[in-house]
Amino acid sequence: MKVVNSEQIKQLDRIAIDEFLIPGIVLMENAGLAVVDEVLKSIKDKENKEVIIVCGMGNNGGDGFVVARHLLNKGIPVKVFITGNPADISGDARKNYNIIHKLNVDIHILVGVNNLKKFSEIIKSSSLIVDAIFGTGLKREVDGLIKEVIHIINNSKKEVIAIDLPSGICADDGSVCGIAVRATKTVVLALLKLGNINYPGADYVGEMILKDIGIPNKAVEDMSLNINLITNNMVKEYMPVRKRDTHKGTYGKAYIVAGSTGMTGAAILSCEAALRSGAGLLKIPVPQSLNTIMETRLTEAITVPLPEFRKGVVGISDIEKIIKTMEESDAIAVGPGSGRSRELEELLRNMLEHTSKPIVLDADALNALADRKELLELIRSKAVMTPHEGEMARLTGLEIDYINNNRIEVASEFAKKWNVVVVLKGARTVVAGPKGEIYINTTGNPGMATAGSGDVLTGIITGLIAQGIKPLNAAAVAVYIHGASGDLAAQKVGEYGLLASDIVKEIPFAIKEIVGR
Numbered sequence: 001m002k003v004v005n006s007e008q009i010k011q012l013d014r015i016a017i018d019e020f021l022i023p024g025i026v027l028m029e030n031a032g033l034a035v036v037d038e039v040l041k042s043i044k045d046k047e048n049k050e051v052i053i054v055c056g057m058g059n060n061g062g063d064g065f066v067v068a069r070h071l072l073n074k075g076i077p078v079k080v081f082i083t084g085n086p087a088d089i090s091g092d093a094r095k096n097y098n099i100i101h102k103l104n105v106d107i108h109i110l111v112g113v114n115n116l117k118k119f120s121e122i123i124k125s126s127s128l129i130v131d132a133i134f135g136t137g138l139k140r141e142v143d144g145l146i147k148e149v150i151h152i153i154n155n156s157k158k159e160v161i162a163i164d165l166p167s168g169i170c171a172d173d174g175s176v177c178g179i180a181v182r183a184t185k186t187v188v189l190a191l192l193k194l195g196n197i198n199y200p201g202a203d204y205v206g207e208m209i210l211k212d213i214g215i216p217n218k219a220v221e222d223m224s225l226n227i228n229l230i231t232n233n234m235v236k237e238y239m240p241v242r243k244r245d246t247h248k249g250t251y252g253k254a255y256i257v258a259g260s261t262g263m264t265g266a267a268i269l270s271c272e273a274a275l276r277s278g279a280g281l282l283k284i285p286v287p288q289s290l291n292t293i294m295e296t297r298l299t300e301a302i303t304v305p306l307p308e309f310r311k312g313v314v315g316i317s318d319i320e321k322i323i324k325t326m327e328e329s330d331a332i333a334v335g336p337g338s339g340r341s342r343e344l345e346e347l348l349r350n351m352l353e354h355t356s357k358p359i360v361l362d363a364d365a366l367n368a369l370a371d372r373k374e375l376l377e378l379i380r381s382k383a384v385m386t387p388h389e390g391e392m393a394r395l396t397g398l399e400i401d402y403i404n405n406n407r408i409e410v411a412s413e414f415a416k417k418w419n420v421v422v423v424l425k426g427a428r429t430v431v432a433g434p435k436g437e438i439y440i441n442t443t444g445n446p447g448m449a450t451a452g453s454g455d456v457l458t459g460i461i462t463g464l465i466a467q468g469i470k471p472l473n474a475a476a477v478a479v480y481i482h483g484a485s486g487d488l489a490a491q492k493v494g495e496y497g498l499l500a501s502d503i504v505k506e507i508p509f510a511i512k513e514i515v516g517r
C-alpha cells in the first residue's frame, strides 16, 4: 500500500486534474461524501445528531463544506464554523462555501474571545465534530485563534472525525505543529500520508479509514511512488507456499554466527526465530566451551563447536570451516550477542571477503562496522543491516535526534550509499532498499522494547532469506511478522512482562493468522 508526503499528493492531485481531466471539484465532492458516510455511521444510534463542522481556509475546509451540504440534505442539523474571513476562501472551496451560503446553512465565523466562548458552548450540546481545519496544506506552527479552537475541540471530549489528517499534524512526518486535534476517527483521502502513520501523528488519528476519492489508479502508477506500508497481503504474497513433496532442504539452510559468554541467549533467540519462521536447516558455530549450553537449549539446530581464541568467543582460528559452511548456506547472519572484540572484527572481515551469500548484519557486527568503517567497503553480497537509532548514529556519525526526525531519509541514504538493505528499527521500523525503495511497518507494540527483541528479528529475516525470499522483501515481511508476533504475545501477557522468547513462541501463530497456513 502506497504512502505519500504532501508534495506527492499535491502532484497526484494535479495529474488527476490536468492530465486525466477530472475536475478538482469532483474530487472534493467525493472526499466530502466519503466523510459523510462515516459521520452517518457514527451518529446512527445517537439521539442528539447535531454535527459541528470546523472549516479552515483551504481545500480541507472545502471538503468540510461538502459534508455540511450533504448532512443538511439528509436532515441532520449542522453548524459550520470557519476559522477566518470567508472572503479569503478561493477555488473549489469557495464554490462549495457559496453553495452552503445559498442554502442558509448555519455558518459562524470564528473571531475574538467572546466568539470562542460561544463556540465552546455550542460544541457542548453537539453530538460530533468534523475537523476540516487543515489537511496536507499545513505550513507552519499553529498559533493564535486556531490554536485556541483546537484546544477547545480537544477539551470538549466529543467524538471527532478528522478529514485527511488531524489538523495540526504535519503530513510529511507526523510531527505536531504546535497543537493538533485528537481525532476519534480520521478519514484519509485517496492515499495514506506519512503523517497518518508516523508518530506522534499516529497517536492523534484514532481509527483510520482510507477512502477512495476517484483519483485514477493510472495516475498513482505513473508517479512510481517509492514509499509503501507493509500489509498482510504483502506477507501473503512473499511467504513461500510449502508443497507436499518437499523436504527440509527445500526451505533453505541458515547459518547464524551469534553468541558469546554471557550472551548465549541472543544466539538462541535468533536461531529459534529462524527455525520458527520456516527455515529448513540451521547451523550455528559455537565456541567450544559454550557447546553444551547451546546443544541443551537448541534442540533443532546443528551446533558446530569451534576452537576458541579467547574463551567464549568464536574467532578466525577455524575460518576455513566457517567459509565452507557459509558456501553451503542460503542465508547468513552475524552479530547477535557476539560481543565486541578484535576477533569479531577479523571474523567479520573474513566473512565479508569470502562470501557472496545474503548476510544479515546485526548488533555487534554493526558495532564492528561502525568501529572499522573500511569493512563496509567489503560488503559485496546482498546484505541486510538492522540498526536501531543508536547503532545508526555510530555508523553514520549523525546525531540520534537527527536520525529520529529523518528516519526515512537516513535509512534510504545509507542503503543507497552502501548498496545494502537497511532495517532502521523503532516504533515505526523503516526498511530501505538500495534503489530508494521504502517500506514502513505498523505492527508491534511498546512491550517489544525489551532485551533480545532485535535478535528475534534477525532470526526471522535470516529464516525468510533462507527460504528464498529476496533480502529486501524478506526484511519487510520479517519486521511485519516480528511485530505481529509481538502483538499476539502482548495480547496474552500484556506489554510489561513481555519477553523476547514470548515473541518467538508466537511467530508460527502470527504467520498462520496472516498467511492462513
Ligand SMILES: NC(=O)C1=CN([C@@H]2O[C@H](COP(=O)(O)OP(=O)(O)OC[C@H]3O[C@@H](n4cnc5c(N)ncnc54)[C@H](O)[C@@H]3O)[C@@H](O)[C@H]2O)[C@H](O)CC1
Residues within 6 Å of the ligand: 009, 012, 013, 024, 027, 028, 031, 056, 057, 058, 059, 060, 061, 062, 063, 133, 134, 135, 136, 137, 138, 139, 140, 141, 142, 143, 146, 163, 164, 165, 189, 190, 213, 215
Ligand atoms: N487528495 C486530494 O487529491 C484532494 C484533497 N483535498 C483536500 O485538500 C486538502 C489540502 O488542501 P490545501 O488547500 O492544499 O491545504 P489545507 O486545506 O490543508 O490548508 C491550507 C490553508 O491553511 C492555511 N495554513 C496552513 N498552515 C497554517 C497555519 N499553521 N496557521 C494558519 N493557517 C495555515 C493556508 O494558508 C491555507 O489557507 C487535503 O488534505 C484534502 O482534505 C481536496 O478536497 C480533494 C482532492
Ligand SMILES: [K+]
Residues within 6 Å of the ligand: 060, 131, 132, 133, 134, 135, 162, 163, 164, 165, 166, 167
Ligand atoms: K483535518
